[in-house]
Amino acid sequence: MYIDHVKLKSSKVPALLAATGALLGLLPSSGETAQGQAKVAMDQVTAWSLVQESLQYLKCRAMEAAVWGMPLVNFDAMRQALFRDVNCGYNDILYQSRVADWKFQVPTPNSVTPYVMFFINTKQDGPMVVEVPPGTENALRGTLIDAWSVPVIDISNEGEGQGKGKRYLLLSPDYRAAVPAGYIPVHCKTYNSYSLGRVITKAFGDEGVQKGSLT
Numbered sequence: 001m002y003i004d005h006v007k008l009k010s011s012k013v014p015a016l017l018a019a020t021g022a023l024l025g026l027l028p029s030s031g032e033t034a035q036g037q038a039k040v041a042m043d044q045v046t047a048w049s050l051v052q053e054s055l056q057y058l059k060c061r062a063m064e065a066a067v068w069g070m071p072l073v074n075f076d077a078m079r080q081a082l083f084r085d086v087n088c089g090y091n092d093i094l095y096q097s098r099v100a101d102w103k104f105q106v107p108t109p110n111s112v113t114p115y116v117m118f119f120i121n122t123k124q125d126g127p128m129v130v131e132v133p134p135g136t137e138n139a140l141r142g143t144l145i146d147a148w149s150v151p152v153i154d155i156s157n158e159g160e161g162q163g164k165g166k167r168y169l170l171l172s173p174d175y176r177a178a179v180p181a182g183y184i185p186v187h188c189k190t191y192n193s194y195s196l197g198r199v200i201t202k203a204f205g206d207e208g209v210q211k212g213s214l215t
Contacts, residue, residue, distance in 0.1 A: 079119050098114065115198060118195055123192075128170045130155065140156065141197060143156075147191075148189075152193065155195065167183050169186060170188060173188065173189055175187070
């Protein structure tokens, strides 16, 4: 749909160029009649309308690109920060040693639960297993999310695992082989994905966070 939309609107660019060229060739000389000058004025109005429409179109497309690209940019910003600042890589699991403050630059964080985060690349490493242990007094609630920040599957007590402990098999977009028994298949539309989970501790404070690390 967007491709057709772009082609339709882009077809007005040659018309704009043609109208501009026509104006240059129709500039009135001192000997032209008022009727000729009126026609040039009308052509100028037409050309300016095309310019305005083209600029408005470009502005709309720029806004759409920013809005639609924001989830992907957010994903990459978090991945780069994890790799650069924490010295983590794909498949490393980050568990926060304390609750987040303003320095934890992710969208809509909270300051009462520690976070668990990891990134996966099935193009680089192939199918990956994410194993969630049975629930304890501390709950783990999170979601596997693709590179466009689209939720793929819950890995919480209220998700597929039902708090009993499950093994999720994260598959690449082009995976076509059979899925082994004992795994919950997770078909992701992007090779890169991540999980940002929360550990819901029974007690707040440092003691609760430390116990949460054993969840």
